[in-house]
Amino acid sequence: MIPGLLDFAGVAVFAVSGALAAGRKNLDLVGVVVIASVTAIGGGTLRDLLMDRHPVFWVARPAYLYVIIAAALATVAWARRFRPPALSLAIADALGLAFFTVSGAQIAEARGLSGVVVVLMGVLTGVAGGVLRDVLSAEIPLVLRKGQLYATAAIIGAIVYLLLQGPIDRTAAALVAMATIAVLRIAAIVWDLTLPVFSLARHERDRHR
Amino acid sequence: MIPGLLDFAGVAVFAVSGALAAGRKNLDLVGVVVIASVTAIGGGTLRDLLMDRHPVFWVARPAYLYVIIAAALATVAWARRFRPPALSLAIADALGLAFFTVSGAQIAEARGLSGVVVVLMGVLTGVAGGVLRDVLSAEIPLVLRKGQLYATAAIIGAIVYLLLQGPIDRTAAALVAMATIAVLRIAAIVWDLTLPVFSLARHERDRHR
């Protein structure tokens, strides 16, 4: 699988998620496109900087930026006429997470980096765009909202990708890994799946007041 | 026009804006200088990392850092004796946005990058310092506050710079583009100019409660 294809799909869905998030903040159209762009290029840009890949993907292929602008404008046009489904932001975000996590893991794996580095590179690539979107929108990062298997889904997907390297070819491994992440994440939202939380809150409360 | 000159002007005005923003947060003098420095070097550093320009500008020419420290200390000294004008932070920020947007666009254009990449590189270079300042100050990023033509001014300025490449020489194009950004942005603040906003807020309200 050509990483470029993952990136096109990833920027498009993250651009949608950025546009939807911006729509909650009453930005003007230009602001929406800027937030959508930063969300869409954030993860891949971090991946390229961390692995010293130059030019970064959207400098090398400006077509990414046209895809982002088109996706953001289409989201705005669509959202003006129809109500966006309640889960639309979460689903666009889940797909973006899936595409970019696998893209980051793939490139790291192709360079022969260690397994734990492949997983971390996948996770950082997957979550960076959404974290930038949330920080710029002054929201608590989605990665932090409790019990929604956010980073967990990315980690499991990256590990699935690594484990499948032997048995099946890379394209199939990438597809399975992406499906794993998207399904886990959407299932976590729909059925409210959680992992046990680790909390110091009680301790802290006892201490400080 | 030597990009270095833009950068000197840009770091100075962003250092002033960082110092003024820090002054609202009751930081000590060292904290003020640190916030001023991060604000002032943020955009140019991102620009250099994204285009793989090493050493980054303030490593190559440490004089930038002395300019920043001097500008931050002068702002503090001045603000202790006189009230800063109400718009001082916004104006310093507008000038910084103008200088750095054009500096980013200029370097990208000189490398023969695609028009859409030149514009995005200009915008990212222009807004990054202010976004860092706002995030570090735990403020909602200025780029997001509605209806103030923030990113819009940067985008229009970068496009003006590109369009003027044929007709007039680069220095003149850069000056016109900077003036465009600064005037648009300050006019937007003074006369409260806005673009129509895109809002999902009503939809979301209907859905979620």
Add this chain to the structure above:
Amino acid sequence: MIPGLLDFAGVAVFAVSGALAAGRKNLDLVGVVVIASVTAIGGGTLRDLLMDRHPVFWVARPAYLYVIIAAALATVAWARRFRPPALSLAIADALGLAFFTVSGAQIAEARGLSGVVVVLMGVLTGVAGGVLRDVLSAEIPLVLRKGQLYATAAIIGAIVYLLLQGPIDRTAAALVAMATIAVLRIAAIVWDLTLPVFSLARHERDRHR
């Protein structure tokens, strides 16, 4: 002193601080490890990107990541059985600040960079991890909380490191600088040491309401 050793110590203590901070946010175990990792690798990664050192330290030596995971899990296990001391987060953070500030300053100094660049590189390397932790945790960055000599301790430590380059050898200079930072920072917390603050708040209040 091998910079690698500083980095191992630095990632371990910052991983502890990240895990403790995550514990206040009711994250699940994976979320804790992710926040701990980002906190622990943030400063060194920024340092490596700014000085164009590739592969970045944790890509070059994945053992860092195992240290981080182990430190985060040990923190969780320990915190479940015993109350963490009230100051534990602040102390882990102070040690991380000390290790990474000196590591950043050391590498910059070894490259013959200008004194003011060495100090800034030390400060950015020292504070970046903690800032990322606080931004991801939606907390006001510790570097900003008033009157606690945060950046001040890093700056003084980096200057001490530079000044000792003549008189004593580098390892000794690094140790003295680290001790200076940790002691200053912990003393500032325990005895509530402050520098005079710079405030525009009164001016601003007069103006805006």
